[in-house]
Amino acid sequence: MTETGNSKESKDYNLEKDCELRFEIESKSQIKVELKSGFAELYGTELVKSKKYTFYQGAKVAIFTYQGCVINISGSPDVCYIARETPMIQYLNTHSAIEQMRVNAEERETCGPKVMIVGPTDVGKSTLCKILLNYAVRLGHRPILSDLDVGQGNISIPGTIASLLIERPASIEEGFFSQLAPLVIHYGHKTPDFNNELYKICISTLADITLERLNEDKRTLSSGIIINTCGWVKGQGYQHLLHAAKEFKVDVILVLDQERLYNELLRDVDAGCKVVFLPKSGGVVERSQQTRAESRDQRIREYFYGVPLRSPLYPHSIDIKFSDLKLYKIGAPVLPDSCMPLGMKATDNMTKLWPIQPGPSLIHHVLALSFAENPEQDVLKKNVIGFVCVTNVDVERQTITVLSPQPRPLPNVVLLLSELQFIDSH
Structure with missing residues (x-):
């Protein structure tokens, strides 16, 4: 693993197989990334060779390679390093097991796997969702993403929960987009504990509409659902996880980073639901309350004004x-x-x-x-x-x-x- 370059502004990073290049941009600068040789992916989306991708302030990026590659970075990210220790192989094995469930569902013309990802805040739940969805659509599936995290709003704006049919891999720079509008349920607050009764009703409503949507298309039916959750996993937050698992009729729960939560779910969920423990990535960054507030504000701004320079509204x-x-x-x-x-x-x-x-x-x-x-x-x-x-x-x-x-x-x-x-x- 080496890095070479003639100037501070442009460097080539040589990654061996099963390595990850991680970088963060905290300052108001932009970074251009180019795959020069080999194969690499960003959260399950393949990078196109010789194409330059632009990342802006706030970006936290982990580019992984299974076979080795050379990546050029133009600009000066605030943090940049190559990591050998990565859970990507375990995530790939998890995808393979879920894929086998999809194949079985397709043969029997039954509903595919309904997978819920749980864990405390800042362990990479949204990232794992993106990886599993990208791997699924690359194999020709059309899964549904359901997001129950009202604090960040990965599909719609914060204060909502939503479902979105995923038809193609996420864009490297812009994330998931679909030809179909998402199903969005209004909650109106940034934390579930502000109104627990309303949050439960919102989950039940979204589950009913999403499960109904599955039955409209055979390919979507066998593809199943990937469900993202918020990081509140204790007390009433844990009860919300059990409620969501019941309402969505979840088959698999992936627990990131917390063995206590893993063992509690093993005890409390139905026998037909598999509970799997997975490690978090070493590149996951803990966010402050201010960072979360800025992220919420940015999501609402993008709803009205789009992304400057790329897709303004x-x-x-x-x-x-x-x-x-x-x-x-x-x-x-x-x-x-x-x-x-x-x-x-x-x-x-x-x-x-x-x-x-x-x-x-x-x-x-x-x-x-x-x-x-x-x-x-x-x-x-x-x-x-x-x-x-x-x-x-x-x-x-x-x-x-x-x-x-x-x-x-x-x-x-x-x-x-x-x-x-x-x-x-x-």
Whole structure:
């Protein structure tokens, strides 16, 4: 394993087989990566030889080779090293076992494997999801990715859970994209513990819609589901994992890095569900609360404005009259049982729809557009069309101004309030 180069700005890294080149970009610079010879992949997506890939601030990259390769890096990443110790062989073996389950399901015309990946925060759950999905689509499968992590929002924006049909390997620079829109369920908070009752309903709703989606196509049915989860694995968080496993009818649970969680799941899940322990990658980086907050803000910004230089978007500013809005919040503070109407439990308040009167406090809040045509429909069981962000409230004119991905009119006027905020600095 050697690195060569004529200048500090451009280096060739010679990787032996089963090695990984890891680098991070913390400063406001960009790095160009080129595969000069051999074969390499980024989280299961193959790099094209002689093509230059650009990475920007915040990127944490691990390029792996099974056979050996030479990679050129132009620029100065803040961290860059070659690692021999990597769990990629174990991840490949896991993929092979899942692939055999898909082959069996295809032969029998039954449902393919439903795999849930669990573990504490910052152990590489999202990365392992990406690797397994990329390996699957490279073999011609069409699996579904379900993301239950409301804190980061890998498919949609934070504060939601979602499912997406994966039809092709992830782009090296931009990640997964699909010709079909994702199924998105509004939760409205960045942590499950803010409203446990609502989070459970959201999981059940997404599971029902996703399992129904599996049956629409034979290839998708046999391909199965890969489920990403949040890093809350103790107390009520553990109960959410058991609930998700039951609702999605999970066949395999992959536990990253925590033997205690592995043994608890062995004890508590159904006998038909396999629980497998896997190590985390040495390249996984623990993120601070500030980093997580910045990541959430970036995800919302990309929803409205896209990725600068690569795929920019141009949102619209729309004025909406108060009288045209049907604005609601899901959940209210839990009251003592003695204050509740006869027959109602205190937790029922947490899933009730409450009308909201527009006012200045709405500014910067993200609103979800529900597919429900009116509040009398079961809004909790409906997925959402998209999102807008309130940029101004004019009490005198009785209007709010929203940032919208599409021009007027909005597809629906049943809007759900989210606690997440986005300050539009454009």
